[in-house]
Amino acid sequence: MPGRPTDYAAQRKRFVEDLLDILSLEERAGQLVVLRLAEDDDTSEIEHARDRLRAGQLGGLICKGAPRLVAELQRLATEETRSGIPLFVVDEPGRGEDVVMPAPFALANSWDADVVERCTGALASEAIGNGTNWLLAPDVSLCVSTSTEDLSDSWGASGVLARRLASATVRGLQSGSAGAAGILACLRTDDPSWVRRRDIHRPGEKLRLVAGVLRESLPGSVALGPLIGHTPDIGQIDAAAEVSIGGVGGFEGIDLAEWAEIARATDQSLSAVPYAGISVATVVAAVHEGRLSVHRLNDIVRKIIGAKYDLGLFRTASENGRKSDGEAAGSARAIAQDAARHAIVLLRNDPALLPLSVDSGKILVIGQAAKDRSLPTGDSSQEGASLIDGLDALGLDYQYVPGLALRQEDLRADAGALIDADRMAIGMANEAARRAQTIIVALGEGTALSEAQRTMLETVRAANRNVVLVTLGSHPLDPEISGRKLACVLHAGQLGSMSGHAIAEVLTGECAPRGRLAAPMIEKGREGLSFGHGLGYCECGLTDTAFELGHARIAVTAVLHNLGNREATETVQLYLRRPTDTGQGTRELADFQRVSLVAGDSRRLLFDVTGTQLGRFEQNGDFAVSPGTYEISVGLSEARAQSAEILISADMAAAMTKARAADPHPALFARLSNAG
Numbered sequence: 001m002p003g004r005p006t007d008y009a010a011q012r013k014r015f016v017e018d019l020l021d022i023l024s025l026e027e028r029a030g031q032l033v034v035l036r037l038a039e040d041d042d043t044s045e046i047e048h049a050r051d052r053l054r055a056g057q058l059g060g061l062i063c064k065g066a067p068r069l070v071a072e073l074q075r076l077a078t079e080e081t082r083s084g085i086p087l088f089v090v091d092e093p094g095r096g097e098d099v100v101m102p103a104p105f106a107l108a109n110s111w112d113a114d115v116v117e118r119c120t121g122a123l124a125s126e127a128i129g130n131g132t133n134w135l136l137a138p139d140v141s142l143c144v145s146t147s148t149e150d151l152s153d154s155w156g157a158s159g160v161l162a163r164r165l166a167s168a169t170v171r172g173l174q175s176g177s178a179g180a181a182g183i184l185a186c187l188r189t190d191d192p193s194w195v196r197r198r199d200i201h202r203p204g205e206k207l208r209l210v211a212g213v214l215r216e217s218l219p220g221s222v223a224l225g226p227l228i229g230h231t232p233d234i235g236q237i238d239a240a241a242e243v244s245i246g247g248v249g250g251f252e253g254i255d256l257a258e259w260a261e262i263a264r265a266t267d268q269s270l271s272a273v274p275y276a277g278i279s280v281a282t283v284v285a286a287v288h289e290g291r292l293s294v295h296r297l298n299d300i301v302r303k304i305i306g307a308k309y310d311l312g313l314f315r316t317a318s319e320n321g322r323k324s325d326g327e328a329a330g331s332a333r334a335i336a337q338d339a340a341r342h343a344i345v346l347l348r349n350d351p352a353l354l355p356l357s358v359d360s361g362k363i364l365v366i367g368q369a370a371k372d373r374s375l376p377t378g379d380s381s382q383e384g385a386s387l388i389d390g391l392d393a394l395g396l397d398y399q400y401v402p403g404l405a406l407r408q409e410d411l412r413a414d415a416g417a418l419i420d421a422d423r424m425a426i427g428m429a430n431e432a433a434r435r436a437q438t439i440i441v442a443l444g445e446g447t448a449l450s451e452a453q454r455t456m457l458e459t460v461r462a463a464n465r466n467v468v469l470v471t472l473g474s475h476p477l478d479p480e481i482s483g484r485k486l487a488c489v490l491h492a493g494q495l496g497s498m499s500g501h502a503i504a505e506v507l508t509g510e511c512a513p514r515g516r517l518a519a520p521m522i523e524k525g526r527e528g529l530s531f532g533h534g535l536g537y538c539e540c541g542l543t544d545t546a547f548e549l550g551h552a553r554i555a556v557t558a559v560l561h562n563l564g565n566r567e568a569t570e571t572v573q574l575y576l577r578r579p580t581d582t583g584q585g586t587r588e589l590a591d592f593q594r595v596s597l598v599a600g601d602s603r604r605l606l607f608d609v610t611g612t613q614l615g616r617f618e619q620n621g622d623f624a625v626s627p628g629t630y631e632i633s634v635g636l637s638e639a640r641a642q643s644a645e646i647l648i649s650a651d652m653a654a655a656m657t658k659a660r661a662a663d664p665h666p667a668l669f670a671r672l673s674n675a676g
Contacts, residue, residue, distance in 0.1 A: 015314075016305045019083065020298060023056075027083055028301045029283040030057035032259060034090060034276040037063040046073075053077055053087075057280045059304060060088030060134070065097070070131030085305065086313035088184075090274055093123045093135045093173075095496060099332035100377040100384060102343050103494035105143075105474065108156035108518035109534075110342035111571050112594055113168035119339050120172030122332040124183040133311050134184040136223070136273060138169035140209065141191035145522040147447060152378060152474040152494045154193075156518030157531055158589040159205045166209070167216035174220060184307055186256070187213050190225025190273065204617040211617075214251070220307050221254035223273040254303050262300065265292045333498060340495035340502030345515035346535040347478055347489040353438060353468050354488055355509025355537060356396075361437025363396065366403040366429050366460060369444035369472045376472070376499030384497040387442055387470065390504030399436065403429045403456050416450020426456050433463040440507070445473035457481050470503065478521055478528055491515075512537040514569045516637070530639035531589070532573045538564025538599070542572065545634055547644045552655040554609040554646060558634050562597035569596045572634065574607045575641055576614065579628030587631070587638060607634065611656030614648065623660055627653040 005011070020028070035049055035058055046069065052058040053076050063070055070089050077087045095101045101119045102110075110116070120137075127135055140162050143154035155162035166187065173185040189206050210224060259275045266282040286292035308314065346354065356363065365388065369375060376384035391398060405421035433439055439460055443453060461467050461481050468488040471477045476491035490513070492503045505511045516534035520527050545558040562568045574591040590613040593605055609632060615625040627650040635641025648656070 012306060012309055015309055016302055019085070019305055020302060023083055023301070025284055025287060025294075025297075026280055027056040028297055029278075029280045029287075030055075031059035031085070031301050031304045032262060032275075032278045032283065033058050033280060034060040034062060034088065034274050034278070036276045037061055037066070037069070049073060050076060053081055056081055056083060058087065059085070060090055060274070062090045062274075062276055063131075064091055065130060067129070067131045074131065086308055088134045088304075088308070089132045090134045090136065091127060091130075091132045092139070093120075093127065093137045095378070095380060096123055096126060096332065096336075097130075097380075097382070098126065099336050099498075100380045100382050100496040101336050102339050102496045103152040103378060103474070105152050105154050105156065105518060106343040106494045106496075107339065108154070108161060108165060109345050109491075109515040110339065111161065111516050111518070111592060112342050112514075113164050115339045115342045116165045116168040117172040117175075118335045120169045121175055122335045124173045124175070126332070127183055132183070133313060134186070134221070134274075135173055136186045136188060137173065138166040138185070139188040139191065140166050141189075141193045142205075143193075143519050145527075146476050146517070146519050147522045148519070149447075151519075154519070157520065158518070159209045160212075160589045160591065161518060163209045163212040163216075164592075167213050170213065170217040170219045174217075182311070184220040184254075184311055186221040186223055186254075186273070187219040188223045188225070188273065190223050195226055207617040218251075219253060220310065221256060222251075223256040252303060252306065254307055258300050262292065262297070336496045337498035337502050340492075340498050341505060341511050341514070343492075343495055343515050344503065344506050344513045345476065345491045345517055345533075346506075346513035347476065347491055347517075347529055347533070348485060349488050349535055351487055353466055354490070354507060355512075356438065356507055357509070360466075362435065363398040363438050363440065364429075364432050364436035365391070365398050365400045365440045365442065366433075366456070367442035367444075368402050368404065368406065370400065370440070370442035370470075372444060372472070375444050375493075376495050377497065378474075378494055382497065384495070385500035387440075387472065387500045387503055390500030390502070391507075393501055394504050394508060394510075396504065396508065398440075399432060401425070401429045401432050403441070403460075404452050416446070416452050418452045418455050422452050422455070426459050429456060430459050430463050433460045436464060437466060439464050439467045440470060441467060442470045442472055443477065445475075446477070447475045449477065449479050454479070454481070457486075461486070468507075470507075472499075476517070476521060478523065509537065512566070512568065516571045520638070530637050532571065532592075532637035533639065534571070534637070536564075536568050536570070538562055538566055538568035540564070540568055540570045540597070540636065542635060542642070544604075545642045547632060547646060549646065549652070552610065552652065552659045554632065556607040556609060556632060556634055557604060559602055559604050560595055560597065561602045562599060565599050567596060567598050569594065570636060571595075572605055573637065573641065574609070575633040575635075575638060576609070577631040578614065578616070579626060579630060587633065589638075590632075611660035614656060615660055623657070625653040625656040625660070 037045055074087055078084050107116050140155050142162060143151060143157055148154055155165060170185045174182040189210060194206055256273050263275055263278055266286040268279060268282060287294055370387040373383035373386045402425055404425050405419060458481055467486055469486050470490045470492055472493055474493050478489055495502060506513050513536055516532050517529060520531040521529045541561050541563055542558045548555040560570060560572055572593050572595060573589060575587045576590045577587050578585045591607050595603060597603060611625045615623050617623050627648050630646050630648055631643050632646055633641035633643040
């Protein structure tokens, strides 16, 4: 949020308490009511909203893409109601309307918090322009591998990486990048994937992520969901199982688990944040009947009014300026293109077919995905720049052939089967490949090669070994063709509006690939390329790795060298394995640093390993470091890491636990006794 006067907290408290004192019981209950407007031209629905407003029984709207309607209802709320309290206008951010940003998994592949913060700042600017002031994001979910079905919406396989990027998202939304007070962010870990797997460590992973985000960039609201699901049908989770942190450890934001508690106390069944549909009459009745205390209701309403005060909603519209639409769109395009550059992952490049150069000779582009403008933007109604658009913008000389017959949208299981029309297209691609020097094959959505795609790749590769595979779908692919891996594979999936331009820049070497896999690749049930894998156009190396024990910390040092002839950005990764009753657990990311080095440069890096990384949240909500032998590794991916075994004595474990307990955020979970 923007800078505030030194007496801001006192002013805020006085304002909130004065306003709360004049509200009737019905008006206080009304602040919990969020009304969903499905259509901005539904006159009966809009008139219902006006009636609720005039009666003081409406606190917010869920209303997408209707800025004039929102402005009219906000004016009504502030000028024609007794309390004059403005409305929350709630939405889920998506990836942008005018300019589409890279998908969550693509951003996770960037491993770059600054990139994510800029992207979400642009989304906040767009939302403010539409009258929105509360976005239900970041909505964090994790995956197991790149084979996960809904991979594009995942934040990767590591809670540490997801925490870093979720914190950046909160900062981006709440920063006021549009010249106003910003957006109310909502840290969400209520996705069913958190409880779908019966993993005893998953609840602790959620708590660690939440604690980290609360420590690094405090969100204005939270919806943490349940710790553990208790029914096979994860789609229907009892809200009673939700994690609540409101009122504990100094968190003053909106805790939507408290709204769910109000709904349960008044016998209302609500299934999704922000719990639209709470009834004023039932809340008032519950207070009169003693099922809900006035003190409890007042505490929740204080947080709502306080959040609206923090957003500057009580100021006039003229006090909340923003960029012009043209400036915002131009800035968003630049941000989207830079983010796309960072999210591209070079999986293989041996021999080095990339970057393209004069030695690449005649270039042939194969694949209908290369012309597809809908692939980069996913479910958005907007189109993005295709790979062909990007190559044309750079003036690259190339030939294009489709490679396979055109297929209409077909959901049949055999949609990728080889058909007669494919044979002619493959024959044309084969002849063109024989005359070309370098082949770029672009593939779209799919978790594996179809029969037709495999036949086309086998034929083209037999004609010309210089094949660069560019995967433009959500899932990265690293296929074997005729028993061998392709020499060069680039993953550039779901990169948003500026996708094609960013890919063309990486292919031609205008910028180097900087992405790293945010999840391991699984091939035929076996792990393929590891978590954290990714190549650049320069070789980098680590030397002089050392591990030193202190009183309540382990210092890990290493020297990173850029051995190439151009600037390089490398991601140095720290991993650990914790001791378990049966040996050591799985290796997991504990920390990472993104480092840019000019050609020939070196830098010494330091990682501090403390109880924050080594400890676990226990089932009762306590946080503790266990004594035993830990494996700590540092490297350029999980597979390229140097390891050492470190014995943590009982005394050192106790010292680490005590130091970590001084952090206020473990106290947030003190009430989670017997959780699950």
